[in-house]
Amino acid sequence: MPVFALLVISKAGSLIYHRTLPTSTSASTSSSGSQPATGTLGLPGTTSLTTNDYLVLAGTFHGVHAITKNVTPKFLANSASSSDHPPAPTTNGVTGKASSFRYPIPDAPVTGIESLESSFFKLTVFQSLTGTKFLLFTDPSMPNTDGLIRGIYDRFADHVCKNPFWHIDNPIRLDGWERALNQFLFRR
Amino acid sequence: MVVFAFYVFDRHAECIYKKRWQDALPGAPATSLRPPSQSTVANAPAPARQSLKSDDDAKLIFGTVYSLRNMVRKLGGEDDSFLSYRTSQYKLHYYETPTNIKFVMLTDVKANSMRHALQQIYVNIYVEYVVKNALSPAEHPGGIGVDNELFEASLDVFVERVLNTQPPDPRA
Numbered sequence: 001m002p003v004f005a006l007l008v009i010s011k012a013g014s015l016i017y018h019r020t021l022p023t024s025t026s027a028s029t030s031s032s033g034s035q036p037a038t039g040t041l042g043l044p045g046t047t048s049l050t051t052n053d054y055l056v057l058a059g060t061f062h063g064v065h066a067i068t069k070n071v072t073p074k075f076l077a078n079s080a081s082s083s084d085h086p087p088a089p090t091t092n093g094v095t096g097k098a099s100s101f102r103y104p105i106p107d108a109p110v111t112g113i114e115s116l117e118s119s120f121f122k123l124t125v126f127q128s129l130t131g132t133k134f135l136l137f138t139d140p141s142m143p144n145t146d147g148l149i150r151g152i153y154d155r156f157a158d159h160v161c162k163n164p165f166w167h168i169d170n171p172i173r174l175d176g177w178e179r180a181l182n183q184f185l186f187r188r
Numbered sequence: 189m190v191v192f193a194f195y196v197f198d199r200h201a202e203c204i205y206k207k208r209w210q211d212a213l214p215g216a217p218a219t220s221l222r223p224p225s226q227s228t229v230a231n232a233p234a235p236a237r238q239s240l241k242s243d244d245d246a247k248l249i250f251g252t253v254y255s256l257r258n259m260v261r262k263l264g265g266e267d268d269s270f271l272s273y274r275t276s277q278y279k280l281h282y283y284e285t286p287t288n289i290k291f292v293m294l295t296d297v298k299a300n301s302m303r304h305a306l307q308q309i310y311v312n313i314y315v316e317y318v319v320k321n322a323l324s325p326a327e328h329p330g331g332i333g334v335d336n337e338l339f340e341a342s343l344d345v346f347v348e349r350v351l352n353t354q355p356p357d358p359r360a
Binding site: 118 | 249268278
């Protein structure tokens with residue numbers, strides 16, 4: 001199971017759940033065997049990571065996510081002569097009277113990072129409509145991470161959001177959620 | 189595949205070159221400081237190169253890639269390297285040379301890995317026309333940047349002829 005870790009970040013940017021998964025199988029099957037000793041995340045650098053480091057990472061990512069949404073390229077709406085992107089007037093691309101512009105894909109909503117690739121891992125991000133972000137660290141070769149993260153979101157909705165003892169944006173310490181997650185990730 | 193923008197950052201976090209294609213940043217008129225290079229592709233309007241200090245998107249891009257690079261290093265170890273990220277609208281590719289010069293390219297989401305292309309730009313264009321240029325300053329304090337006709341022209345040709353004209357993705 002080449003899933004390294006799951007992080008859940010609240011809409012305020014704080015880490016509300018963090019779990020690293022044992023990756024004994026992935027170290028032997030997915031990598032070329034050249035990696036040094038694997039840590040908790042199955043990655044060489046994570047042996048020394050503390051909970052505090054994860055909190056910092058979550059906060060950093062929250063900010064970066066907002067910036068990546070902001071730096072989306074914008075084109076002049078009237079220069080839409082490119083054949084690749086037929087001009088589609090949309091409420092999405094127009095903000096004011098003076099500066100009317102459009103985004104590269106006018107029909108799609110503008111989001112922050114949806115996936116990130118590095119040499120050793122792939123990060124898939126899913127942001128729910130309420131702003132909660134799910135970060136799934138997997139092996140770069142792992143297929144269908146979008147489906148996986150949707151499944152995790154389903155479990156989150158059922159076992160966390162619907163739990164009356166959980167208050168929104170509080171850290172998640174719920175046995176039912178852990179069980180559902182285990183079942184979903186390991187017995188699929 | 190379409191290239192939206194290209195940035196080069198030196199090791200002092202200074203944006204030394206920036207170029208945006210088909211650009212319309214609100215509030216930043218599409219004027220160039222110098223006469224634009226001859227563009228070979230009809231659908232590309234005059235390249236918009238603003239003064240390096242006039243707007244902040246280069247700083248935002250740098251902050252993003254710097255944070256993500258450090259995050260990736262922390263999680264994956266010193267040998268890990270940040271390659272790219274993707275949003276619903278664009279994809280950002282990143283390549284860092286051993287001398288900490290950072291190359292960043294924004295493309296459309298269907299683009300494949302551009303690591304090789306960025307390396308080509310570094311080896312065949314940046315090294316040839318900027319590093320080997322005796323008149324080019326080694327450091328770029330105050331954001332003077334790479335002000336080099338040959339570099340700009342070659343980059344333009346590379347992007348327009350090599351990258352933008354690759355056969356479209358069959359899934360598209």
